[in-house]
Amino acid sequence: MTYLDLYIQIDKYLESKLFFQVVEMKIFDYFHHSTTKEKVAQEMKISIKRLEPLLRVLIKLGWVEKDNEKLINNEKVDKFLYSKSSYYIGEILIIKKELLDFEHIGNLLNGEESKSKRIYDFDRMLDVGAKEIEYFRVDTLIKEAAQLFESESVKSILDLGGGSGLFALELALLYPEAQVRLFDRRSVLDRAKSYIKKRVPLDRLDYQEGDFISDDFGKDYDLIIASGIIDFAYNDVKAFLRKLKDGIASNGYIFLYSASLLKDDALINRELRWLSGRLRSNLVTVSKEEIEHGLEDAGLEVVKKTEDLLYPIWILRRI
Ligand SMILES: C[S@@+](CC[C@H](N)C(=O)[O-])C[C@H]1O[C@@H](n2cnc3c(N)ncnc32)[C@H](O)[C@@H]1O
The missing domain is CATH 1.10.10.10 (Winged helix-like DNA-binding domain superfamily/Winged helix DNA-binding domain)
Structure with a gap:
């Protein structure tokens, strides 16, 4: 140097x-x-x-x-x-930057910054999550799902910790026979409901509030979307993956999205972007190795490793 x-x-x-x-x-x-x-x-x-x-x-x-x-x-x-372009992402970039930013790393290390309460605008965050799915993620999901299922054969789908619910909505539109469930915490669900209602209200989309660690989220799903949620199960990754396995039908699939599944050379971006979040909250990153062990323990196999424009995806099914 x-x-x-x-x-x-x-x-x-x-x-x-x-x-x-x-x-x-x-x-x-x-x-x-x-x-x-x-x-x-x-x-x-x-x-x-x-x-x-x-x-x-x-x-x-x-x-x-x-x-x-x-x-x-x-x-x-x-x-x-260009702010009138239908692909405009300026707003997304600005909000992401605000979310990931930190005033002073020293303050974060000694816990000072987390004491000064940051004010998050959750509606804006939800909007960003939805736009990211719409712009960068949903096409890959639809393409991959279409390779696994005949449209009419999909009867039930779960978007676990689905946030904005945009994946759930898009899947409900893609699979006309399917009942789609969005599962999340109450505060998030309330926002997601009004967000989705403004777009395409669908009877086949239902909402279940709860804690995916301690509450039952149902079973026999043809497809479970588990996007950006595994870190919240850091206390017991194996138990969470077993619960996911029990949630799918015998020929069902799980789409597991996690930045931990990134290739090693891409990990630096992930670590940098989430540095402030990791230091502020006690959220722990679940490593790729922990996920691999958990899959083995649960009896799940990886059918395909792929990625959308933002996150890696492992498609899983029962062994
Ligand atoms: C990083 S966001 C991912 C949102 C969405 N799946 C996506 O990919 O855009 C994590 C989501 O998991 C939800 N979540 C975290 N822990 C949860 C728990 N124990 N029970 C239910 N939902 C939880 C959060 O409320 C949030 O909506």
């Missing part, structure tokens, strides 16, 4: 800070159509002299492209960060 490698940290920090600020300012809306710096300065009601240095950076970073005197968003930037 040279001193230059260390100085690069400053650039990374500044680039990231700039990124979030321009996304918050919806800067990329100005460059959706080919434009000029004079026009943008006028629209932003700022002097062109102030705009120019920023533009040079946006261009150097490749976020905005220059064609003679005209300026336009880079194609990918335009797709995801």
Whole structure:
């Protein structure tokens, strides 16, 4: 490592800070159509002299492209960060950043920051979870499920700890014969209900409140979605996996999503992103090895290892 490698940290920090600020300012809306710096300065009601240095950076970073005197968003930037694009994820990125951010690592280590109560906006969080599923995750689920089941053969589905319930909703739409259950804690379910009602209310979608560790969540499901929940069973992973196995029909499947199933080289991102959460709460990460042992103990086998755009997925069935 040279001193230059260390100085690069400053650039990374500044680039990231700039990124979030321009996304918050919806800067990329100005460059959706080919434009000029004079026009943008006028629209932003700022002097062109102030705009120019920023533009040079946006261009150097490749976020905005220059064609003679005209300026336009880079194609990918335009797709995801032009606020009227149907793929817009600026809001998701900002909320995720707020959730994962920390003021001071020293305070987190000695428990100071967790004492100063952070205020979470749970409705926004639910909205983000739903959008992530919609944009990055549901297509893979539908594709993988279609390879396992004939549409009419699926009669019952459980989305365990389903949060927004968007997986449950999409599966209910995909499988017209299926009764779909969303299971979560009461506070989450109340939000999910009103969220789903605003979208497509379906009689075949029911809600069960409870604690998936201590309460019964039913059995004979053709499909159980267990996405992002295994860490909550850290006290007894084996017992939880046995409970999941008992929940599926003899020819049913479990879709287990967990960042712990990431390949090792991707783990650093996971550790970094969740560092503040891990230090703030007592939530423990369940390791891939613990999951593997738990599967063996429960009598579950991995039929397929795959991934959506955000998380790895192991598809499981009874041995
Ligand atoms: C990380 S979120 C995942 C949400 C959703 N499955 C997804 O992938 O977007 C974890 C969910 O598990 C729920 N949860 C955690 N522990 C639970 C428990 N013991 N009983 C019921 N739900 C629980 C939380 O309320 C939350 O909705």
